[in-house]
Amino acid sequence: MYIGCHLSVAKGYKKAAQAALDIGANVFQFFSRNPRGSSYKNFDMAxxxxxxKVLRQNNFGPLLAHAPYILNLGSHKKNIYGMAKMILKEDYKRLNDISIPYFTFHPGNHVGKEIEYGIQRITDALNEIIxxxxxxxLLLETMSGKGTELGRNFEEIKNIIDGVKYSELVGVCLDTCHIYSAGYDIVNDLDGVLDEFDNVIGLEKLKAIHLNDSMVEYGSNKxxxxxxxEGTLGLETFKNIINQPALKxxxxxLETPNELDGHKExxxxxxxMYEEYI
Structure with a gap:
């Protein structure tokens, strides 16, 4: 089982890997730069x-980088769109240079310009970057659908992927909190949701899971x-998710509201709850 959480790399990547070991993790996620800004530090290659070395010695799974929240590749505003493209392009190259397997990002918001417009903006950007x-x-994250968010359903994700020339380099990071809030009932019909994902996108495109419970109700788009x-998904749902043959x-x-001790628990x-350990 590959399980971990989001960790800070501000004090170094080796220290982040050691912190993961300390809490029993064998994967972790980190921000590619300041999550709410544009600043970043160059990699210390040593x-x-x-x-x-720590990852190899301890049989870690694939690391996942997360783009900053400020990106909006669906925007019609030239400055916002240009900044988003610049940051994603810079970080994608930097992460590729150090062989980070996955880099996820929120697709963006069309901000009242219609879904098709926003999807086209995203695909145009990705075709410039890749x-x-x-x-x-690059992994498109499934979203909850608040406001004018794109990626709120599998069809929108598929339309983005289909518009990318090198679509073999684009996959999906599924967030359990987000899709439940978006109206996919993984509590009562996990297999049905995965069947729909497979029919629309293809399960071969699913590369990572953000494992989060939700404070809000099903279909709330929050x-x-x-x-x-401790949320509306409940423990049984997570037992089903981590043991589901297509997902396990x-x-x-984990992106839950916890400190390291809480993530360790x-x-x-x-x-x-994972069958291999039972």
């Missing part, structure tokens, strides 16, 4: 190599993460 020579895969087992080999990344809880 530190990156030390991190990779050269076809990369090894890092994004409010809760600790595992994927990496799971969640990881232990999930491992105890």
């Amino acid at each position: 530190d990156v190599q030390e991190m990779k 050269t076809g020579e990369e090894s890092t895969m 994004d409010r993460h809760a600790k595992i087992g 080999s994927l990496p799971f990344y 969640e990881i232990e809880l999930l491992k105890n």
